[in-house]
Amino acid sequence: MANIEVRKITLIDINQLQKIGRQTFQETFSESNSEQNMKNYLEEVFSKEKMTAELNDENSEFYFATLENEVIGYLKINFGESQTELKDSKSLEIERIYVSKEFHGKSVGQLLYDKAIDIAKQKDAEYVWLGVWEENPRAINFYRKNGFVEFDKHIFKLGDDEQTDIMMKLKLSN
Template sequence: MISINRATTEDYKIIVEIGNVSVEEAHRASSPAKDLNEFIKKNYNDEVIKSELSDERNIYTIIKVDEEPAGFSKIIFNSEHSNIQQKNVTKLDRIYLLSKFFDLKLGYELLKFNIDLSKKNNQSGIWLFTWTGNNRAINFYLKTGFAIIGSHNYQVSANYSNPNHQMFLNIL
């Protein structure tokens, strides 16, 4: 049984725990360990995630399988970007599943939930950044209809950045 629900402030531990494991696994090859660890420590601790969850603009969603948390996503409506002409576009800021839940179409279900929610909120498209070496994620996005529309240097730590694709999905 799959459930997909918006996270509340009480769900912070789930996001911190999955974030610490999944972000490290997905980006291990993208950055020196020191810089990636700094990134994870800074962005996935109890205080930061509690504060993110208490900001209405951050829409975190948790997907569970038989009550067990499998992953989460974060979107922000109306996140315009200079490279995108369309107005009212959503940024898919984070989407992470635990690896034991890969390839079960849970990523697709979670993405679909976010697309439907974005449509209901008068959004015209969804965009994201993804590290250029993340083949699993890039294939997933291409399969679900995203196109590569640009590139971006993602700042991982004070001293390290890596190349990202910018991708876009029209949902009009």
């Protein structure tokens, strides 16, 4: 595989972030959700306002995976108060790792994941955690393979549909 680069992104990348965000979410979940719920979710989560706020949040970071300047995946991590739950100062949350469908199975997700773990170690986090949809076996297996264990569940609402996320964590030995 040619050189895939991982780089931190800023506000000037917002259009590309919206694009890859919508595209990968759609690819991953459209078959399992109603069109209306998907449409509303994508409009809300990837709106200019929400993305701008997230990119300006000092407790969140986004990274692109690029191949020859084409964005093929992205990572979003949160610390401190910006974590979606837990909000433990000793933890880092991987909120999103998404890779374009055509690049599945080419270690792009692993590169983004490794980046998140590096940052967690730099920040002296004691553990990394995340939520993954219970009906997404690819993702669950990926995290298990990387040493994550399940510790809880929570409800994720996509429109009027309540879905169960499995919460997983990985203890870091610094």
